[in-house]
Amino acid sequence: MTHIKYFQELFQRYRRPGDLVFAVVFLVFALFLLSQLGEQTKWVKRTKWFGQPSLWPSIAVWGMVIFGAFHLLGSMVSPRIYGRLKEIMFWLRSLEYVVYFLAYVAIVPLAGYLPSTILFALFLTLRAGFHRPQHLAFSLLFAVCVPLIFRGFLQVKIPAGEIYQHLPDALRAFALTYL
Amino acid sequence: MDTLLSGLQILAQWQVLAALVIGSIGGVVIGALPGVGPAVAIAILLPATFAFEPIVGLSLLLGIYGSSMYGGAIPAILINTPGTPANALTTYDGYPMTKRKEGHRALSLAYTASFFGGIFSVICLILLAPLLALVAPHFGSREIFLAAFMGILLVVVAHRGQTFAAGMLACFGIFLNTVGLEPVKYTKRFTFDQTWLSSGFDLIVVVLGLFALSQAFLLLIEKDHAPGEAHVQGNMLSGMKELLGIKRIATVSSSLGVLMGMIPGVGEFTAQFLSYTYAQKSSKTPDAFGNGSPEGLVASEAANNAVPGAAMIPLLALGIPGEALTAMMLSVFYVHNVIPGPQLFETQLDFVMALYLALILLNVIVLVFLLFSTNLLLKIIQIPTRFLGMMILILSFIGVYSLRNSITDCAIAAGFGVLGLILKRLNLPIVPIILGMVLGGIMEVKLRAAMAAVKTPIDFISRPIAAIIFVMIIGILVLHIRTLIREQKAKQKPEPVGPDYEHSSQQG
Numbered sequence: 001m002t003h004i005k006y007f008q009e010l011f012q013r014y015r016r017p018g019d020l021v022f023a024v025v026f027l028v029f030a031l032f033l034l035s036q037l038g039e040q041t042k043w044v045k046r047t048k049w050f051g052q053p054s055l056w057p058s059i060a061v062w063g064m065v066i067f068g069a070f071h072l073l074g075s076m077v078s079p080r081i082y083g084r085l086k087e088i089m090f091w092l093r094s095l096e097y098v099v100y101f102l103a104y105v106a107i108v109p110l111a112g113y114l115p116s117t118i119l120f121a122l123f124l125t126l127r128a129g130f131h132r133p134q135h136l137a138f139s140l141l142f143a144v145c146v147p148l149i150f151r152g153f154l155q156v157k158i159p160a161g162e163i164y165q166h167l168p169d170a171l172r173a174f175a176l177t178y179l
Numbered sequence: 180m181d182t183l184l185s186g187l188q189i190l191a192q193w194q195v196l197a198a199l200v201i202g203s204i205g206g207v208v209i210g211a212l213p214g215v216g217p218a219v220a221i222a223i224l225l226p227a228t229f230a231f232e233p234i235v236g237l238s239l240l241l242g243i244y245g246s247s248m249y250g251g252a253i254p255a256i257l258i259n260t261p262g263t264p265a266n267a268l269t270t271y272d273g274y275p276m277t278k279r280k281e282g283h284r285a286l287s288l289a290y291t292a293s294f295f296g297g298i299f300s301v302i303c304l305i306l307l308a309p310l311l312a313l314v315a316p317h318f319g320s321r322e323i324f325l326a327a328f329m330g331i332l333l334v335v336v337a338h339r340g341q342t343f344a345a346g347m348l349a350c351f352g353i354f355l356n357t358v359g360l361e362p363v364k365y366t367k368r369f370t371f372d373q374t375w376l377s378s379g380f381d382l383i384v385v386v387l388g389l390f391a392l393s394q395a396f397l398l399l400i401e402k403d404h405a406p407g408e409a410h411v412q413g414n415m416l417s418g419m420k421e422l423l424g425i426k427r428i429a430t431v432s433s434s435l436g437v438l439m440g441m442i443p444g445v446g447e448f449t450a451q452f453l454s455y456t457y458a459q460k461s462s463k464t465p466d467a468f469g470n471g472s473p474e475g476l477v478a479s480e481a482a483n484n485a486v487p488g489a490a491m492i493p494l495l496a497l498g499i500p501g502e503a504l505t506a507m508m509l510s511v512f513y514v515h516n517v518i519p520g521p522q523l524f525e526t527q528l529d530f531v532m533a534l535y536l537a538l539i540l541l542n543v544i545v546l547v548f549l550l551f552s553t554n555l556l557l558k559i560i561q562i563p564t565r566f567l568g569m570m571i572l573i574l575s576f577i578g579v580y581s582l583r584n585s586i587t588d589c590a591i592a593a594g595f596g597v598l599g600l601i602l603k604r605l606n607l608p609i610v611p612i613i614l615g616m617v618l619g620g621i622m623e624v625k626l627r628a629a630m631a632a633v634k635t636p637i638d639f640i641s642r643p644i645a646a647i648i649f650v651m652i653i654g655i656l657v658l659h660i661r662t663l664i665r666e667q668k669a670k671q672k673p674e675p676v677g678p679d680y681e682h683s684s685q686q687g
Contacts, residue, residue, distance in 0.1 A: 013340050013341070014340070015605075016604065016605050016606060018601075018604065018605060019605055022601060022605055022607075026347060030347070033354070033369070036369070036371075040367070040368060040369045040370070040371065041366070041368050041369065042364070042366040042367075044364050044366065047364065048630070050626050050627055050630040051363065051364075051627050051630075053361045053363070053364050053366045053368060054368075055623075056353060056356075056357050056619065056622075056623045057354065057357040057368050057369060059350075059353065060350045060351070060353035060354035060357060060615075060619065061350075061354060062350075063346065063347070063349070063350030063353070064347050064350040064351055064354060066346075067343045067344075067346035067347035067350060068343075068347045070343040070346075071343040071344050071347055074343055087604065090400065090604065091597070091600065091601050091604070093400050094396040094397075094400060094596070094597050094600050095597070097395070097396050097399055097400070097572070098396075098593045098594075098596065098597060101392070101572060101576070101589070101593055102586075102589060102590060102593060104576065105576065105580060105586055105589040105590075106586065108576075108580070109584075117573060120573065121569060121573055124399070124569040124572065124573075125566070125569060128399060128403070128565040128566065128568070128569055129403065129565065130563070130565070130566060135566070138566075139566075139569070142570060142573070143573070146573055146574065146577070150227065150577050150581075154227055154230065155230065156226070156227050156230070156577055156581045157581045157584065158577070158580060158581055158584070159584055
């Protein structure tokens with residue numbers, strides 16, 4: 001009994017809700033990588049051990065498995081704080097914003113950087129719960145400034161929107177270069 | 180003297196000065212905003228700086244890095260919310276002083292202590308530069324391999340109570356770096372026959388995901404809150420006189436900051452912890468620590484501001500970044516085919532000097548800016564956090580998409596954004612992943628190069644510097660094990676259990 005208590009104390013740490021889930025998922029992922037080590041890396045003939053392409057992936061994956069196992073052990077013997085499901089739901093809620101972000105990424109080459117950014121900023125502002133005109137005005141100002149500074153002034157590499165091709169001649173060249 | 184003048188000439192270009200001013204002021208604002216650390220800002224701006232000359236890009240990033248902790252002290256002291264994680268310790272004594280109606284005194288002390296720490300570290304670096312130029316050429320492949328390994332080891336053991344998590348995440352970083360087509364034998368590693376995995380994981384995409392996108396997601400999902408109102412009056416330079424009265428603590432704290440900054444894998448937290456402990460133990464009023472002790476405040480702020488300058492040493496002299504922010508800066512060098520390392524000190528000492536002088540200048544710019552703008556900053560930081568999340572998400576897009584105009588990069592970054600969010604929620608450290616990626620790549624290349632000249636294992640550590648680093652590695656391991664045993668014997672757990680004792684594992 002004393003040994004078990006000592007063992008528990010050795011690995012005990014503060015853990016937040018969801019810690020165990022992450023520890024399990026990480027270890028399973030590490031074990032999956034370990035199972036693929038022979039398949040996904042090569043041991044090359046006539047090459048010494050330090051030049052083998054599989055050396056560093058092996059070190060990394062074994063490290064992930066060993067440390068991951070101890071991390072899981074620490075999670076299992078540490079006092080649990082309730083709220084696991086709520087925490088996992090919180091993680092999953094981030095996927096909503098991942099979808100919005102990727103939609104924005106997909107729209108930029110079509111609708112152009114400036115129009116897409118204005119739409120995205122206004123949408124996110126409303127989604128985040130800001131409905132007052134001053135919030136929307138500030139959001140609009142920000143959405144106009146960012147493309148003008150980064151694409152217009154700093155000439156950061158962002159493709160021009162296809163929609164700009166349909167603009168009148170006088171405006172098209174300007175939009176293709178700066179907006 | 181010639182190199183100093185030459186460094187001044189490099190610095191005198193208008194683009195460099197403009198970058199420094201924008202970086203410094205931007206860094207203060209970013210640092211003052213709780214929820215946006217310098218790592219987020221540097222990650223976002225990184226690809227934009229690739230179009231500039233290396234010195235211009237680095238001045239901008241250095242400006243943000245060096246000035247953010249000045250700004251972070253403002254909300255830490257006045258509203259008990261650290262602007263950057265490195266200001267967490269400042270709340271211990273800064274906020275109690277504000278509650279005693281000494282907010283002005285605390286801020287003034289924090290600014291002057293930060294200025295002292297920043298300038299002290301640069302002076303140390305300028306004095307050390309000739310010595311570094313002498314020592315750096317003796318760093319061959321095996322020494323750099325051992326130094327990089329020591330960096331990984333330190334980043335793991337420095338996360339007390341989370342050693343296993345730091346270890347597994349550092350290994351995950353090393354793993355990420357190995358994915359794709361390896362450049363020596365041209366074999367594929369963990370590509371699963373997917374074309375999008377063949378080119379591997381770009382460091383900047385991972386950094387943007389883990390630091391910037393994760394923060395945006397977090398701020399957008401969490402309950403909205405805006406920091407409370409605060410106002411401060413009086414001359415901000417009045418702390419200078421008080422600082423002279425506690426110059427011993429300021430000097431020791433700055434020295435510890437320089438020392439900890441120079442060692443890869445350590446950084447602000449350890450420097451602050453050591454200097455705060457020293458200040459408390461050597462104080463005539465140790466009980467005042469945590470209840471508004473000016474000495475504690477000075478120890479914390481002088482130590483954290485001495486780190487950025489010193490952190491440039493392993494980066495410039497060996498090409499080894501000590502923490503996430505310098506790891507990001509490394510990519511600025513790589514993009515311009517400037518390989519930091521021993522030869523940089525031999526051939527481009529003026530460039531190194533220009534960076535050091537830039538650090539001095541940024542401290543002056545920030546101090547002058549803060550003298551007049553503290554109350555303005557207190558207004559700016561009242562931006563609601565969800566609004567801030569929206570702004571970070573839009574800015575992150577530029578960082579990821581402008582790299583290669585790749586939707587895949589954006590999807591990968593978003594994936595790492597979710598991972599970063601989970602790690603932040605669980606208070607698991609992110610920095611080991613980044614250091615694993617960077618140092619893992621360095622270790623692979625350097626081991627291959629070093630072993631070509633090694634016949635027996637002892638040859639690896641036969642040269643003096645290699646032997647010294649090897650002894651240091653053994654020393655770190657022995658000390659770590661001894662500490663663990665002592666803690667266990669004293670019936671103290673490695674990490675005190677309970678929410679009241681938990682500290683943040685996040686950097687930047």
